[in-house]
Amino acid sequence: MEQNALPEKMTAVAISEPGGPMVLKPEQRAVPRPGPGEILLRVRAAGINRPDVLQRKGAYPPPPDASDLPGLEAAGEVAAIGESVKRWQVGDRVTALTPGGGYAEFCVVHETNALPVPHGFTFTEAAAVPETYFTVWHNVFQRGGLREGETLLVHGGSSGIGTTAIQLAAALGSKVIATAGSAEKCAACAALGAVRAINYREEDFVAAVKEETDGRGADVILDMIGGDYVDRNYSAAAMDGRIVQIAFLNGAKATADFSKLMMKRLTHTGSTLRPRSVAFKARIATDLEAHVWPLFAARKIAPVMDMIYPLHEAWRAHERMEEGAHIGKIVLDVS
DSSP: OOGGGOOSEEEEEEEOSSSSGGGEEEEEEEOOOOOTTEEEEEEEEEEOOHHHHHHHTTSSOOOTTSOSSOOSEEEEEEEEEOTTOOSOOTTOEEEEEOSSOOSBSEEEEEGGGEEEOOTTOOHHHHHTSHHHHHHHIIIIIIISOOOTTOEEEESSTTSHHHHHHHHHHHHTTOEEEEEESSHHHHHHHHHHTOSEEEETTTSOHHHHHHHHTTTOOEEEEEESOOTTHHHHHHHHEEEEEEEEEOOOTTOSOOOOOTHHHHHTTOEEEEOOSTTSOHHHHHHHHHHHHHHTHHHHHTTSOOOOEEEEEEGGGHHHHHHHHHHTOOOSEEEEEOO
């Protein structure tokens, strides 16, 4: 598509009001135009993420300069480029981390937050990559400092984040233990490389981690649960362990024995990705292209795909996520 042949209007899925999945409504919007350093993506697929659900409910407003449309990752072709764009040309196939706006036929992203579609990947696979891989790389490897030979405990192992963390840590030489809520989900975690998958409904993960590590505990814990898991993570962590918090599905307030933090010399940190600067995300993109894209090319790792829905049925995708039965990524087909 030539830059001067862009349509005036596009179909997008907007949040008509805070509420349940049915507030996601297709509507006509003006096609955005890229500014300096930005590219316009002709979206072919967009990933579904839990922050989209929170935004739909009115609990996670977009940053002031971001689109009000949900959608934090998308893949497709470059349809137009803004001034001073250096890397991309019209027609290039890219996948991108977006500040919002992915639930649409066109989306604007900064060129440095886009990466080439991995070799052999479909657009739906490529759209399942950015949000989880940017998140896992920053939190597990940069903030958590996971090193080869160390043990990683991943809570929510069958989620998009969890399946990403298991594969990536295992591929880079770490021992991975995961928690999940059913035998089917535990089997999926094991198939992806977890040496032990703990059904948290039937087994105490603290005792299981201690057993699997000969009493040592996990070096890094990736937690999206919060609540009573905070204190239990302190018990499950090894000396000098690092706990990285990325969400609070069981609540953001907890009672914990902080003497464990002192006695074990633990680090408890956390982060959110969406509000971070374009430059910060660009640095993560550079690391991913250097360290993770070769693993994609060799097909040593790949996104785990759960369900694909058409754009106008985004509400069904949100229902699927909130039901909690999914394993891996839920994606919208926009093509």
